Amino acid sequence: MSSTRKWAKSICSIAFLIYFAIIIFQVPIFSVPCRMGICKTPLEVTSSQLIASDVFPPFIVKVLLYPGALAKALYNNRIIPNFKNLLKLYEFNSRQTTRTSDLHRLEVLAGSYLSVGGAIVGLIKPGKMGLFGxxxxxxxxxxESIMLQSGLDHEKAAQIHPAMWLALVSAFLSIRKDVRKIIRTFRGNQTLKHKHV
Structure with a gap:
């Protein structure tokens, strides 16, 4: 029983670290039109909405964005971005979007908020928020892709990148109760096989 808990704890911790890195360091997991042109991460979608709605001070949005901006700069061998000019770097107001287009992508918007919230809250206690997001x-x-194919939507198609599936799996495996159930089921099947042999 204790070994099951240890395995579950290890798997959950590693999975959450992967999920956290994908969200906070802004690994591109999709492409969708937004206020900055094309948003490729839940954090970009969330930040563009927070800036547009003036819900949080720009300082908080900068704090959220900076780790990803720093990681991108280091990865692309560019100059480390200035914290003060970070919002200019992202150009959140370069594309005017209407409330209708925001409502059109309500699932993406709500899911992005939950994904980012799941990564932040998960530092205290990982839960299902990130997975739902x-x-x-x-x-x-x-x-949106189905609507585009059926001719109901004429806007640029949104895309899912391969890293999305890694985010999905890591978000699922960061839920300790579910991982414990999987380990118990796997061990139960192994015990039955040994009994039959």
């Missing part, structure tokens, strides 16, 4: 984003992007 990723599932909601996937649902919204797939729905």
């Amino acid at each position: 990723i599932v909601l984003v996937i649902w919204g992007l797939m729905r």
